[in-house]
Amino acid sequence: MPKSYIEAIEHARIYDVAKETPLELAPKLSARMNNHVLLKREDLQPVFSFKLRGAYNKIAQLTDEERACGVICASAGNHAQGVALSAKTLAIAATIVMPCTTPEIKVKAVESMGAKVVLFGDSYSDASGHAYVLQQQTGMTFVHPYDDPLVIAGQGTIAEEMLRQTDHDLDAVFIPIGGGGLAAGMAVYLKQLSPNTRIIGVEPVDSAAMHDSIQADERVILKQVGIFADGVAVKQVGVHTFELVKRYVDEIMLVDTDALCAAIKDIYDDTRAIVEPAGALAVAAMKQYVATHQLQGKVLACINSGANMNFDRLRHVAERAEMGERREGIFAVTIPERPGAFLTFCQLLGHRSITEFNYRLSGRESAHIFVGVAMAAPNESYAIQTMLEKAGYGVQNLIDNDLAKLHIRHMVGGKSDLVKREVLYTFEFPERPGALLDFLTELAGRWNISLFHYRNHGAAFGRVLVGVEVEASDEHAFITFLDGMHYQYVDERNNPVFSLFL
Numbered sequence: 001m002p003k004s005y006i007e008a009i010e011h012a013r014i015y016d017v018a019k020e021t022p023l024e025l026a027p028k029l030s031a032r033m034n035n036h037v038l039l040k041r042e043d044l045q046p047v048f049s050f051k052l053r054g055a056y057n058k059i060a061q062l063t064d065e066e067r068a069c070g071v072i073c074a075s076a077g078n079h080a081q082g083v084a085l086s087a088k089t090l091a092i093a094a095t096i097v098m099p100c101t102t103p104e105i106k107v108k109a110v111e112s113m114g115a116k117v118v119l120f121g122d123s124y125s126d127a128s129g130h131a132y133v134l135q136q137q138t139g140m141t142f143v144h145p146y147d148d149p150l151v152i153a154g155q156g157t158i159a160e161e162m163l164r165q166t167d168h169d170l171d172a173v174f175i176p177i178g179g180g181g182l183a184a185g186m187a188v189y190l191k192q193l194s195p196n197t198r199i200i201g202v203e204p205v206d207s208a209a210m211h212d213s214i215q216a217d218e219r220v221i222l223k224q225v226g227i228f229a230d231g232v233a234v235k236q237v238g239v240h241t242f243e244l245v246k247r248y249v250d251e252i253m254l255v256d257t258d259a260l261c262a263a264i265k266d267i268y269d270d271t272r273a274i275v276e277p278a279g280a281l282a283v284a285a286m287k288q289y290v291a292t293h294q295l296q297g298k299v300l301a302c303i304n305s306g307a308n309m310n311f312d313r314l315r316h317v318a319e320r321a322e323m324g325e326r327r328e329g330i331f332a333v334t335i336p337e338r339p340g341a342f343l344t345f346c347q348l349l350g351h352r353s354i355t356e357f358n359y360r361l362s363g364r365e366s367a368h369i370f371v372g373v374a375m376a377a378p379n380e381s382y383a384i385q386t387m388l389e390k391a392g393y394g395v396q397n398l399i400d401n402d403l404a405k406l407h408i409r410h411m412v413g414g415k416s417d418l419v420k421r422e423v424l425y426t427f428e429f430p431e432r433p434g435a436l437l438d439f440l441t442e443l444a445g446r447w448n449i450s451l452f453h454y455r456n457h458g459a460a461f462g463r464v465l466v467g468v469e470v471e472a473s474d475e476h477a478f479i480t481f482l483d484g485m486h487y488q489y490v491d492e493r494n495n496p497v498f499s500l501f502l
Contacts, residue, residue: 005188005244008153009160013060014053017089018045021158023165023301026270029283033290036299038170039267039283040162043275043307047081049231050155050305051145054181055082057154058143059090067092072140074131076102076124078231078306079145084115095140097131099123101430103310122430125235146181147238156185162301163194171298172198172289174282176305177210177252178232180241186303187248201245201252202285204229204260204277210237210245211252224488227428227463228257231278231306255284257402261320263287267304274314279306320405328355329381330372330404332500334394337367348391349373352384358409368500370398370409396496407453407465408497419450420469423478424498427464428488429454435462442485443468447478465492 021041029037042050059071070093073083080096087094094115098107099122107117120130135142144151162170173190175183183201190197203211206226213219219242225233237245245252255263263280266287267273282302289295322328335341346354356372373384381399388395398404403426429435436454443449451467470478482489492498 009156012057012157017056018052028270034296038301040303043304048307049078051078051082054151054154056086058150059086066141069139073143074128080110084110084113088114097127099127146179152185155182156189159186159189168299170197173301174200174286176281177201177203178234180237180245184241184244191248199249201249202281205254205256207233229277253285258320259284261317262325265321275307276309326378330398332396403495404497422467423470424467424492426490429462
């Protein structure tokens with residue numbers, strides 16, 4: 001198998017439409033990391049993503065009969081554009097099935113390349129299932145986004161280019177993983193031609209399908225996947241990709257949303273390019289790897305896999321980047337409810353800058369404040385917490401509390417005496433017209449909404465915080481209602497910020 005993949009990669013047909021992207025030094029990252037950091041700029045492809053390579057390699061090798069029937073795929077993003085442009089270049093009809101939640105800008109981008117778009121369902125799984133139905137009905141060729149040997153070989157051309165583009169031995173290469181096509185193609189090539197290079201795959205902590213599959217030694221299906229790095233949000237990895245990654249990838253690292261946001265900023269600082277969250281996975285992991293292993297003087301290559309970023313997601317990235325670098329700490333602090341208490345608190349912080357302060361009178365004895373503090377060092381939040389506790393304040397360190405970062409910092413308002421038996425849940429609502437209306441219609445006056453906060457991050461799903469008045473005797477019926485809605489939800493009643501601020 002390795003030999004056949006090597007030959008397939010070296011003879012892949014991609015350069016009619018894809019281009020050889022540069023392998024660039026990132027000078028600022030290199031200086032900060034004390035290592036030689038290289039960025040493989042797949043964000044510079046014509047569709048701003050590496051996906052074009054695999055799609056074109058697959059479609060270019062279809063028979064005349066297969067070309068006459070056309071091609072079909074399911075995708076909400078980069079693969080869709082890769083297939084559409086490939087089909088246009090080869091004058092082949094293409095149908096792209098996209099979830100109804102797909103932003104209009106992506107739908108228009110695919111249509112502008114001449115492909116027919118079919119909108120179906122709320123998720124990739126829905127769209128993929130419908131695409132297979134249409135494929136069976138029409139005889140079109142299904143172009144899988146990752147689990148196809150020709151697609152894998154197309155992605156592997158990135159590794160072949162990298163070895164030609166540098167005179168250095170690559171000590172480690174960091175590769176984003178969704179379904180695994182990119183990592184599989186690159187790993188099989190690198191292990192044969194650069195065996196001393198350590199190959200490290202990277203996934204988000206909330207979309208770790210490959211990591212979990214390798215630990216289980218079988219392909220697992222995730223119950224849910226994170227929505228921030230939507231380019232790698234895959235519930236199950238491929239059959240081919242699982243075997244290749246298990247055999248040739250040395251390690252898989254997991255990174256969180258804050259680390260991704262910080263990495264997006266790092267890449268921008270060096271290149272002035274804004275990559276999508278999935279495109280920043282490699283840099284985020286590289287930074288963690290250097291810190292963990294105390295590396296110096298090594299040659300580390302990161303794959304900037306794509307730059308299809310929704311503009312309205314940038315505010316969320318900017319907001320979380322400082323936390324990803326641990327340059328801002330956030331805390332819930334209980335101080336006395338009396339004149340001058342805030343001044344005393346600020347004097348205790350000394351030279352540190354307060355980046356945020358949220359407060360609403362909710363009692364006469366004590367005040368619960370939500371405060372952001374600029375930090376000079378990554379672990380300083382724990383020193384600040386200890387200092388405040390020694391001064392007699394009650395402190396909750398919220399630097400890893402997602403509810404606080406997503407919702408509470410925007411809605412501190414104290415408690416209401418009117419609310420009775422409130423339950424608190426976070427939801428992921430599909431970003432399509434009618435999603436909220438469906439929820440409220442199903443609720444249909446059975447329970448009263450006591451709190452509601454929604455944020456759009458430019459993803460296929462929005463993050464929603466909902467408080468509902470539910471009697472204890474009716475809670476089982478309420479849970480049954482939630483399960484029937486088929487929206488992902490989390491009970492937040494045990495989160496400390498709930499009792500402090502809401």
